[in-house]
Structure formats: structure tokens, C-alpha cells
Amino acid sequence: MLSSDLKNKIKKKLNDESKGSLVCETKLKIVFPKYQEKKIKESWKIIKKILASFSIYSQLEISFGFILISTTKFTSDPFSIINGRDFLKLISRSVPVEQAAKIFEDKINCEILKISNFSKNKNIFLKRRRRLIGNNGSTVRAIEMITQTYILVQGNTVSIMGNHSGLKQVRKIIQDCMNNIHPIFHIKNLIIKQELSKDKFLKKESWDQYLPFLKKKPSNCLSLKENSEKGNQKKKNYF
Secondary structure, three states, X not given: OOOHHHHHHHHHHHHOOOOOOOOOOOEEEEXXXXXXXXHHHHOHHHHHHHHHHOOEEEXXXXXXXXXXXXXXXXXXXXXXXXXXXXXXXXXXXXXXXXXXXXXXXXXOEEEEEEXXXXXXXXXXXXXXXXXXXXXXXXXXXXXXXXXXXXXXXXXXXXXXXXXXXXXXXXXXXXXXXXXXXXXXXXXXXXHHHHHHHOOOOOOOOOOOOOOOOOOOOXXXXXXXXHHHHHHHHHHOOOO
């Protein structure tokens, strides 16, 4: 269900018939994957209503797999077309409509991170993605609670919604997780920082002695597996 604040904002926008002051029309095309066609078609009425409340014209081209949005002569906020674009991008990444509609709130921003580029090995990618999600989504829920954000892992991407500081923290956690640094390290770090920030005496002091330290392995060290593979290659007889 939509929040009461967002419902009031939508009603206010629908009742407002004042003309906007935009110089020219802006059009954007948002492509969605084929597997999302059914979901978007079923929820198109509510999607169109939310966009219309901000004076944004929308047209669904289900056969071509995209949604066309544009400003109208009644559009008063020029940034509403950007929020509309992000709103549809989040829906195309399987974010629920009620959750995606929060992007129209002033303090909410979003980011869609592509995580498949971090590893060329599919098995390593799947393993690290499972590590990010955790058992029954426990790790993602813990990150959401600490950073006050919304996170959805879908396929090769991660959708994030929240304020700027929360997005920055989650982005760092995800990037490090895909680079083989466990999310629990950052979760512990953030919990300790939150507790230390509540102490009046420790606010102005250095927190390095209280925070966990991550030991990095030397880059020139080879694993046992790599050494054994190199040894086998030398023993091979090609004649």
C-alpha cells in the first residue's frame, strides 16, 4: 500500500490544474525485460496514475518492450521527469510499485548497480552474490537496517533506494563483497561507528583502535591450486 504522505501528494497534484512553466517538452524511453511484461501490464493503471499525478504523460508499448514518458504543459517540476524515469527503471528491476513510488519523495534517491562485471567466472559470481544475500536474505536485511535503505538483488543488478549517505555505504559494501570481502566486516564496522557516535567523549577522538582491521593478503602470493596447476603444466609432455 502507498504511504499516506504519498497519497496526499498524489491527490494534491491531481487537483492542481495550474500550468507549468517548462520551456520545452522532454521525452524519455525506458526499456524493460520481457519477463516483466505481465507484471507491468497488470499494474499499468496504478503506474499511469502515479505518473499523471506529477503531470507526466506515459504510454506503454508492450509489443516493443518499452515505456514512453514525457512532460506536459501542466508539468511544474522539471525534475519530475527524472524521478519518473527512475520510478520505471526500478519497476523494470522487479521493485514493487508501492516501494518504487517512494522515489518521488524529496529525500529518497536510487541507484542500480551492475554486479556481473566484477567477475568473469560465473561460479565465483554466483557464490559472492549468495554471500551478499545471506541465508533467507538475512545479510541484505541487516544492511538495510543499518544503512536505512531498501535493497533488492535481482539477476545481475542490485537496486538501492535511500538517502545519499545510505547509498554510498551500500555501494561500498556491494563492491567489496563482489571483490571477495565479506559484508559482515562492513556491518560490524557500521554498528561500532553508530555506537561510538552516541558517546559524547568519543565523538572527537580517533576510532581506529575500536574498528575491526582487515588484513590483506600479499598480491605476489599464489594459491596452492595455482602452484599445482603450474607444476602440472611443466610436467606435460607435448611430443
